[in-house]
Amino acid sequence: MTHPIPIQFQAVDLDALAVLGGRIAVFADGPTGLSAAVRRVDRLTKGSVTRYLQSDAFSRLKPGEAQDLAWPAGLMAEAIQIVRLPKRCEASIARKAGAAVAKGIGAAGATVLAEGHAQAAEIAFGLAMRAYDFTPHKTGEAKVTGPVVMMVANPEAVAAAAAPGAAVAEGVFFTRDLVNEPANILTTYDFAARLAAMQELGLEVEILEEKQLEKLGMGALLGVGQGSESPSKVVVMQWHGGEKGVAPFALVGKGVVFDTGGISIKPAGGMEEMTMDMGGAGVVAGVMRTLALRKAKANVVGLVGLVENMPDGRAQRPGDVVRSMKGDTIEVINTDAEGRLVLADVMWYTQDRFKPTGMINLATLTGAIIVALGHENTGVFSNNDDLCNAFLKAAKAEGEGAWRMPMGEAYDAKLKSRIADMMNVGGRDGGAITAAQFLQRFVKPDMPWIHLDIAGTALLKADSTLAPKGATGWGVMALNRLIRDRYEGR
Template identity: 50%
Template sequence: MEIRFTDEMPKTGLVVVPLFQGAVEGPALEAVDAASNGAVMRAVKAAKFRGKSGETMTLPGPVGLDDAVIVLIGLGKAEDVEASLATGVGGKAFAQAKNNMASVSLLIDGLSVAGETGATLAVSAALGATLRAYEFGKYKKKTAATDRVAVEQFSIVGKGIAHAAEAYEAEAAVAEGVALARDLVSEPPNVLHPEHYADRCRELESLGVNVTIFDEAQMADLGMNLLLGVGQGSVRGSRMAVMEWKGGAEGEAPIALVGKGVTFDTGGISLKPPAGMEEMKFDMGGSAAVVGAMKALAGRKAKANVVGLVGLVENMPDGNAQRPADIVTSMSGQTVEILNTDAEGRLVLADVLTYAQKTYHPKTIIDLATLTGAIIIALAHDFAGLFSKTDSLSEALLAAAHKTGEELWRMPVGKMHDEMIKSDVADMKNVGGREAGSSSAAAFLGKFIENGVEWAHLDIAGTAWTKKDLDICPKGATGYGVRLLDRFVRETGEA
């Protein structure tokens, strides 16, 4: 889909005018009304359109705009608007393309969304439209053809925004990173097994990312027994992919992004119930966010040193699978009593976190994982859980989350959660009971963080997938975390 920035009033296609509740006026609406000889405003008054959130009004071919379809969309009360709605406006506009229109135009003159106006708003809206346009139709090979016309051109229309095209280049790279993350999460597990996933990571080399893949023998030599234990019940070999982007000062300590990449999670010997198990193909959503973020950073040539590390395993039941009661020695040298083989993601992350610190000595570590069902009980699907003992890091992540709309909520992790994972026979156990399950999981990961290292854990179990259409995402994989991580790096890691 081509993105255009123009000041030319459209005469054809779908023309979208966003309006706030109680302020059904402004330059954009006035321009459309003038072009239609007053037909638009007469219809607005007759229909008593108020601009409430989610409210829409469609006027096909009004006089003077015979070849256009005008759609007014309500944004709700201006005082209730979140920063992320600037992006959402573009997504909302694209979502109106239901009338076989090959072109969509979004009129933004006079519109101010969360402080964004003009070219800044145009760039955000273009990003939103691009994200909402995503489709994963790779395997619909025999679906009956329809007469649906795909949107070929999306225009942002406003005065003084022509130069926004240059600014949008960086956002287009971020959108590509989100699309990659969504693609990875959407792939079926018979395709995206660890070996294939590692190959997909290698594709980032074309953007200047240095990619190293570790096989099982190499990880065994490193002592990564926790990660290997999770995958030992699968016929698919486990892998670790390490992706280095060196866009900052030479020798400067990098930001490390670590992702859980369980390409399918049956629970292992602690087998999950069949209902809903198909959703476990997206148990690698944390790793997808890391891989997508690395593509975004490289695509826009970020001036920062960032290393992305993902542990790639398949958790299957088998005669060789890890058992409850096994005790395993981690790469850090600490021992772990395995009480539940379905609490496997933290085991994968633990060894990758250790490798990241020993090899790169990062100034900051952020790990992402679809780690616990408990976080969904606590936060539903609107927020991911943020766990960190560093206030400054937490505040920076919360700010980035709010700006992108990939929201976080800070959760507790402290000594009481450390107590929950104490073992009678090993240094720790891999589960701490039903109470505070997300916090005890975070406490487990914290055992593998060296003193003085700035670290945050993001539990994205509730946000990696959506069962309904969102403003900037069709139902399915969300790519959650890519834009959050990119924004965090922009504001804290770049010169």
């Protein structure tokens, strides 16, 4: 697993600044009000810092952006990095500043002068998040990142404040690794094994195999994977951190380790990205890892349906009818609309067994949500304003884009089947909404529920503020905050 870069928090040492190697990151919002450490660096470089802070180039920097002053005279450092950062700023700007530092860290490492900054812990979080790099399948000389030292006024206090963020970063990295992993490595076997290994963190993990799923009546889920050599599985992860006997909150994830589309096969162009079709399950796994690492005071259960959607002589065909665990029958019009079939059974099982206080499912479910919202926002569908508003608040606080989408009975008519209780698709128009309407049929009455369609946000083709291009880990931060704020009483 890829782990976040370690960050050491140390007291400010003015004498050491003259002999430091690597890079020195300086935070400032202008030529006045500089910390003692920054003033020391300025003197050592014969005023190069203040000259830059007075320049037009600095004035053009936005908060959180950075510029290098290379090979500064008077220092052993390879560069001084000037980061524009007000002393009072929102967490998102502090994280952006930390991410700017992360982009320039090399083998020699970096010293970050965050003396007295109120958002030092958030700077560290942004740095850790942006320093992610997925390299297990690259040969040759490995990229080496040197040590990172943050000089702060109160190292113990900042380290304590940064600890929860470190747990979140571990969860996000776990999710990113899963989503980035190729499908010949991350089979249903391997995925389940990685989740089972989290028992070492205190999670209770159970793997349901195909025979058990057959007995439970999960015909919708099993139909998706019947054309694959990799057996379908459901993995149940439980975290018992709250009061004993209190019903858990539930997270459910779609885990299609590769999606060819099945018999309704996808076009070849871009199909390689379908290694990310298990993104919903990856987020659930990352959240559960975070909760265990930070010893969350809440009861949470995470369930993922792991399948592979392949064309084969045994594969599900368009026109087949399957029976869900709930008992409803589904006419499979398009085998590429498989994620909702997986979720239908896992969601029903989750409610039947755990009777949760609320349930959120995540899935890279539809291309239609990308048409609607692009890659900036996840589509949010819900039957409960209170839970939905709490989630949207958490997502906004963490800077993870989310936008509530409409639902309504009028969309249900598009799912009507001539030969079964419903079809699994409702046509091209409103495709993300009809998918949500389909899922809602497997939500029990009075169950607070949210469906998150992360098709546009799970994997990006360009860098984002806190991640390089590729898997983002979207949702781990927001869901962790939702659980912390709503279920831990903090």
